Amino acid sequence: MDFFNLQPAEWQALLLTLKVASAALAVALPLAVLMAFVLARYRFTGHGAVNALVHLPLVLPPVVTGYVLLLTFGRKGPVGSFLDSVFGVTFAFNWTGAALAAGVMAFPLMVRPIRLSFEAVDPKLEEAAKSLGAHRLTAFLTVTLPLALPGILGGAILGFAKAMGEFGATITFVSNIPGETRTLSLALYTATQTPGGELAAFRLTLIAAFVAFAALIASEALARRLRARMGGGHA
Amino acid sequence: MLDVDIKGRVGQLDLEARFESGGGVTSLFGQSGAGKTTLTNMLAGLIKPLSGHIAVNGTTLFDAQKGINLSVQARRIGHVFQDARLFPHLSVASNLTYARWAGRRPGTRDMAEVVDLLGLGNLLERKPGTLSGGEKQRVAIGRALLSDPRLLIMDEPLANLDQARRNDILPYLDRLCVEAGIPILYVSHSIEEVARLSNTLVILSDGRTPAFGPVADMLARTDLGRATGRHEASALLEGTVTRCDPDWGLTDVDIGGAILQIPDMVAEPGDAVRLRIRARDVALAVVPPEGLSIRNAFPATIRSISSEKGPYAEILCSASGQVLRARITRASVADLDLHTGKDVTVLIKSVAIDRRQRAPALTDAATGGTSAG
Numbered sequence A: 001m002d003f004f005n006l007q008p009a010e011w012q013a014l015l016l017t018l019k020v021a022s023a024a025l026a027v028a029l030p031l032a033v034l035m036a037f038v039l040a041r042y043r044f045t046g047h048g049a050v051n052a053l054v055h056l057p058l059v060l061p062p063v064v065t066g067y068v069l070l071l072t073f074g075r076k077g078p079v080g081s082f083l084d085s086v087f088g089v090t091f092a093f094n095w096t097g098a099a100l101a102a103g104v105m106a107f108p109l110m111v112r113p114i115r116l117s118f119e120a121v122d123p124k125l126e127e128a129a130k131s132l133g134a135h136r137l138t139a140f141l142t143v144t145l146p147l148a149l150p151g152i153l154g155g156a157i158l159g160f161a162k163a164m165g166e167f168g169a170t171i172t173f174v175s176n177i178p179g180e181t182r183t184l185s186l187a188l189y190t191a192t193q194t195p196g197g198e199l200a201a202f203r204l205t206l207i208a209a210f211v212a213f214a215a216l217i218a219s220e221a222l223a224r225r226l227r228a229r230m231g232g233g234h235a
Numbered sequence B: 001m002l003d004v005d006i007k008g009r010v011g012q013l014d015l016e017a018r019f020e021s022g023g024g025v026t027s028l029f030g031q032s033g034a035g036k037t038t039l040t041n042m043l044a045g046l047i048k049p050l051s052g053h054i055a056v057n058g059t060t061l062f063d064a065q066k067g068i069n070l071s072v073q074a075r076r077i078g079h080v081f082q083d084a085r086l087f088p089h090l091s092v093a094s095n096l097t098y099a100r101w102a103g104r105r106p107g108t109r110d111m112a113e114v115v116d117l118l119g120l121g122n123l124l125e126r127k128p129g130t131l132s133g134g135e136k137q138r139v140a141i142g143r144a145l146l147s148d149p150r151l152l153i154m155d156e157p158l159a160n161l162d163q164a165r166r167n168d169i170l171p172y173l174d175r176l177c178v179e180a181g182i183p184i185l186y187v188s189h190s191i192e193e194v195a196r197l198s199n200t201l202v203i204l205s206d207g208r209t210p211a212f213g214p215v216a217d218m219l220a221r222t223d224l225g226r227a228t229g230r231h232e233a234s235a236l237l238e239g240t241v242t243r244c245d246p247d248w249g250l251t252d253v254d255i256g257g258a259i260l261q262i263p264d265m266v267a268e269p270g271d272a273v274r275l276r277i278r279a280r281d282v283a284l285a286v287v288p289p290e291g292l293s294i295r296n297a298f299p300a301t302i303r304s305i306s307s308e309k310g311p312y313a314e315i316l317c318s319a320s321g322q323v324l325r326a327r328i329t330r331a332s333v334a335d336l337d338l339h340t341g342k343d344v345t346v347l348i349k350s351v352a353i354d355r356r357q358r359a360p361a362l363t364d365a366a367t368g369g370t371s372a373g
Helices: A008-041 A047-059 A062-073 A078-087 A095-120 A123-131 A136-165 A168-174 A184-193 A198-229 B036-044 B092-096 B111-117 B133-145 B163-179 B191-197 B215-219 B330-335 B359-368
Strands: B002-010 B013-021 B025-029 B051-056 B059-063 B077-080 B151-155 B184-188 B200-205 B208-214 B234-245 B250-254 B259-263 B272-278 B282-285 B296-305 B312-319 B322-329 B343-348 B352-357
Touching: A008 A047, A008 A095, A008 A136, A008 A184, A008 A198, A047 A062, A047 A095, A062 A078, A062 A095, A062 A168, A095 A136, A095 A168, A123 A136, A123 B077, A136 A184, A136 A198, A168 A184, A184 A198, B002 B036, B013 B036, B013 B200, B025 B036, B025 B191, B036 B077, B036 B151, B036 B184, B077 B133, B092 B111, B092 B133, B111 B133, B111 B163, B133 B151, B133 B163, B163 B184, B163 B191, B184 B191, B191 B215, B191 B234, B191 B272, B200 B215, B208 B215, B215 B234, B215 B322, B234 B259, B234 B322, B282 B322, B312 B330, B312 B343, B322 B330, B322 B343
Parallel strands: B013 B208, B025 B184, B025 B200, B077 B151, B151 B184
Antiparallel strands: B002 B013, B002 B051, B051 B059, B200 B208, B234 B250, B234 B272, B250 B259, B272 B352, B282 B343, B296 B312, B296 B343, B312 B322
8 A cells, every 4th residue: 555655755746746837827827818819819010920939839849948948047047137136036946947947838838729719709799898888908808708718728728737747848947856846747757767766657657647637627627617608509 | 960971991992971860760771782881880980981070969979180089988889780799608688788897887778678678588597699580689789778878870680680580570679769769870771671660761872872861752762773772662651540440451541631541450540650652562543543453542643753764664643742652664654644743543552561659659759869868
């Protein structure tokens, strides 16, 4: 039965992973919703460039993304040194850096489905809302956003899963520090590199699978409730 | 009430519209592609005209010279779209009250009254996805009414409905037009709807407004053939029900001297009715005919005869102070020696009843338009 007793280090990795992924989601999701809406509804010069930039982490080797993050947000990087000196915030080699890496990697995966769901909402509904006196933000919050909610939920699940499993960019940017940046994936990698770590690696695999499965079940239930609220039809 | 003089351009369409209307129901009539939706979108503030001005009830909504261009929200125009545009994630009740909770327009109109007017009582808890096309349009009309509008624009609300649904919703529109208490701009390409519902008719053709005026006068004009549709040419008569004869199933309507007998009409003496008589249902005789099955025949005087190419001529006759329109062949005009001023007998083959109001309701209709704002 010892098999099911998690070691303190494994607990630590699990909780850290949840913390990192939640933080990444909390910050990246609102930004992804905003970016998806802008890309879906507005045509401007540089639209294509912005779109490409958003999707860059999807096609770049994660190690490259991690290295770019290190160069910009590291203690000596332009953004990193500015944030350090003005706000005293550092990303290098701590869990917020892991969350940043996870958020950047998850961002394109969130923007895609959310953008598609915004494009599926008829902009004429917003015209109707405005004709009834609602201002732009109110129309967005009461009509467009709720109608895009299933897609936002899908994007959030995808982003959370990606953030949970992020490896390459994280290890390049913030290294593999127990209790600070060693998430499940990194712990699993470490276990496979340690003599006699097979059992630990197997347990970590099960934990990762269980968390992913639970997230999927929860999102399915949430999506069903959303569809029921939409009245099961479209006007 | 409604004062519009605008120019604009959208895509291939050059729009140049100028009309005034005294309130009540103004119909904007034109064929598909004439620019009806473009014009209503300019009134609603969804498209900006290049020049000109728009005023409703004395409030300027747009004036290019003075640099006035109110936002969609500030125009307070209730817009009933062709495709209803209900919010699919909200219940009917939340759709109806949207202007109150999202548009911050408290509104003066009683919700229960609107629900009753449009027969929405059983639909309040439903989602738009479960409604029929006619029900959706009724909800859309109610939603616009409850947004405290200074003008209600209805952009072909029946265009996407089949005939049965149209017949379901038309009685609600009859009541609405009488009881709304605000000016209504009704957009349509159906002369039946226009003749039935409106007080003023504005004709829109190829982006221009060649004519506007009281609906009966407009329908009596023969120079607007292409814009109003030759096939649909008709005249409107206002009358009062004088007698109902259940034995023969006939109702007598006094049109100001002459009596028309109309079969299968649900009415009571005293009711005011609006009758529409299509030009192709009217025949002319130079001597009062005898031994005819047609019951509605009365004397009239020819006012004008259109001189056009083609086999048909449009003839306007006055009878009992009202104008009738007849469409007969030019050959008959020549054979019978018809000319302006000649006394003839008009024979009416069939009559459409367009609107029926109880006598007191008619006075409401007369004042309804002017009491608003």
